[in-house]
Amino acid sequence: MSDPVVAGGWSKQALVSALYIHPIKACRGLRVERAVVERRGLAEDRRFMLVDESGRFVTQREEPRLVLVGVDARGDRLRMSVPGHGECDLPRRPTGGRRLTVEVWRSRVSALVVEEVGAWLSEWLGRGLTLVYMGDDVERLIDEEQPEHGVVSFADGYPLLLTNEASLAALAGRSGGDLTMTRFRPNLVVTGAAAFVEERWARLRVGSVVLRNANPCERCVVINVDPESGERGREPLRTLVEVHSIAGKPSFGVNLVPETVGEIRVGDPVSILSEA
Numbered sequence: 001m002s003d004p005v006v007a008g009g010w011s012k013q014a015l016v017s018a019l020y021i022h023p024i025k026a027c028r029g030l031r032v033e034r035a036v037v038e039r040r041g042l043a044e045d046r047r048f049m050l051v052d053e054s055g056r057f058v059t060q061r062e063e064p065r066l067v068l069v070g071v072d073a074r075g076d077r078l079r080m081s082v083p084g085h086g087e088c089d090l091p092r093r094p095t096g097g098r099r100l101t102v103e104v105w106r107s108r109v110s111a112l113v114v115e116e117v118g119a120w121l122s123e124w125l126g127r128g129l130t131l132v133y134m135g136d137d138v139e140r141l142i143d144e145e146q147p148e149h150g151v152v153s154f155a156d157g158y159p160l161l162l163t164n165e166a167s168l169a170a171l172a173g174r175s176g177g178d179l180t181m182t183r184f185r186p187n188l189v190v191t192g193a194a195a196f197v198e199e200r201w202a203r204l205r206v207g208s209v210v211l212r213n214a215n216p217c218e219r220c221v222v223i224n225v226d227p228e229s230g231e232r233g234r235e236p237l238r239t240l241v242e243v244h245s246i247a248g249k250p251s252f253g254v255n256l257v258p259e260t261v262g263e264i265r266v267g268d269p270v271s272i273l274s275e276a
Helices: 064-068 115-125 165-175 237-243
Strands: 015-021 030-032 034-038 048-051 070-074 077-082 086-091 099-104 107-114 130-133 160-164 188-191 201-206 209-218 249-258 262-265 270-275
Touching: 015 034, 015 262, 030 070, 048 099, 077 115, 086 115, 099 130, 107 115, 115 130, 160 165, 160 209, 165 188, 165 237, 165 249, 209 262, 237 249
Parallel strands: 160 188
Antiparallel strands: 015 030, 015 188, 034 262, 048 130, 070 077, 077 086, 099 107, 107 130, 160 249, 201 209, 201 270, 209 249
16 A cells, blocks of 8 residues: 655655544444445434523533443444433434424524433433434535535534544643543544644545545533543643644644545545645
């Protein structure tokens, strides 16, 4: 396999080392060996979401314990599990039920309500929540003022998030902690690239799929949530603010928009087509 060549003279073998799908926004992800890239991101990524009584999205920002909610794919069903609270099944692709207008940041879209699961999680968290699903008939724009930029699932802002193992190692070395990549909730993880060089990649090819770098991913308190305990600390956001901020904003990883669709796999080469 030949080395991908990066514009500007940087040449190194970069590969996909991990792929993650997060079926339910804010809950645990699934590590997979292959995934299908669609216009709105990886197939089945963040198509479910929890909303409060006003229909506004709920994440680990206000409910850090959501990181403890496991999600497992079993045929045409998903199984959710919570330590000490049991399990709850739901259809992998709901097709019926009442609709609810929901909010994700500045977006308002129609979604299907998954009744029984919201009640199960509400009992555990002690607050009223509703689980909703984005059907194929719903298109949420990345930018409502510029629809040509494409569509996205219930992800915060962009279809895919790429992170770099070397960037994680650099941050962990400065924070003095043992950090796992799952804190950063990526879709694609790469290895074999220099720390933070991913921010220079304007367009890249992963396998046969071409992706555009939309911008660096600004980070918030979610990365301070321990994936194992659900408790929120002060790191690594505090260190990230000090050592890697862009335009005054702590950044880790890059947001990507698909230019083409197709399947990607762990081990696929990452070819940099142009640099910013």
